[in-house]
Amino acid sequence: MSTFLIVFREFMESLLLMSILLGFSKREGLHKEKSILAGGILGILFSVFITFSVFYVLPLIHISLPSELIDLIGHLAIILSGVMLLYITYRIHPLFAVHKNKHVANLFSQKNIKDASFFVPTFLLVLQEGFEIVLFTMTTSFTHSLASNSLSLVLGFVAAVAASSLLYLTYLKNHVKKLFKITEYTLIIYGAYLIIHGGTELFESLLH
Numbered sequence: 001m002s003t004f005l006i007v008f009r010e011f012m013e014s015l016l017l018m019s020i021l022l023g024f025s026k027r028e029g030l031h032k033e034k035s036i037l038a039g040g041i042l043g044i045l046f047s048v049f050i051t052f053s054v055f056y057v058l059p060l061i062h063i064s065l066p067s068e069l070i071d072l073i074g075h076l077a078i079i080l081s082g083v084m085l086l087y088i089t090y091r092i093h094p095l096f097a098v099h100k101n102k103h104v105a106n107l108f109s110q111k112n113i114k115d116a117s118f119f120v121p122t123f124l125l126v127l128q129e130g131f132e133i134v135l136f137t138m139t140t141s142f143t144h145s146l147a148s149n150s151l152s153l154v155l156g157f158v159a160a161v162a163a164s165s166l167l168y169l170t171y172l173k174n175h176v177k178k179l180f181k182i183t184e185y186t187l188i189i190y191g192a193y194l195i196i197h198g199g200t201e202l203f204e205s206l207l208h
Contacts, residue, residue, distance in 0.1 A: 002187065003149060006136045007156025009183050010129040014044060015164040017125055021118060024108065032118040039122030047130025048153070054134045055149035058141045076202065082194030100125060
């Protein structure tokens with residue numbers, strides 16, 4: 001659940017960012033559309049690759065642990081996942097958003113913008129979303145199987161593409177912030193649930 005929502009949010013941010021850059025290039029007559037698309041697509045491919053790599057490695061580490069530690073670590077990981085989701089929602093994600101906005105603003109404010117490369121900035125900005133996915137899903141990826149994580153990755157990306165297309169092809173484009181707020185509240189609720197559920201399971205295991 002949390003992995004899907006995080007993948008969905010981050011990839012939708014990538015696609016919306018590409019849309020903003022494409023719109024700016026078209027409006028200003030910069031003819032940078034091809035380089036923006038190339039940088040964005042390459043960034044998405046790299047993001048998928050690093051995310052899948054982590055999804056592949058972390059469950060293997062989990063499986064290789066002694067069986068008596070797996071349950072204990074699993075309960076602690078669930079609690080930590082909940083704490084991380086709440087902290088990410090309230091603190092880390094807003095900081096990353098400010099950082100990305102500054103980079104985009106600096107790109108737009110360049111005096112020689114017609115000669116500037118849009119490929120590298122687009123690639124790096126989109127790739128940052130991939131690193132955010134890895135960071136934000138680290139704890140849940142540790143306790144979930146590769147199949148489960150991969151399915152969340154694919155569904156999250158497909159949902160992001162569909163949502164981004166609807167937002168910019170229909171009247172829904174004015175509701176971007178509302179959509180992000182819904183996912184934010186969902187992550188908060190799910191994070192609180194993980195803390196309660198993991199704490200209960202840990203308490204019961206210690207009693208036995």
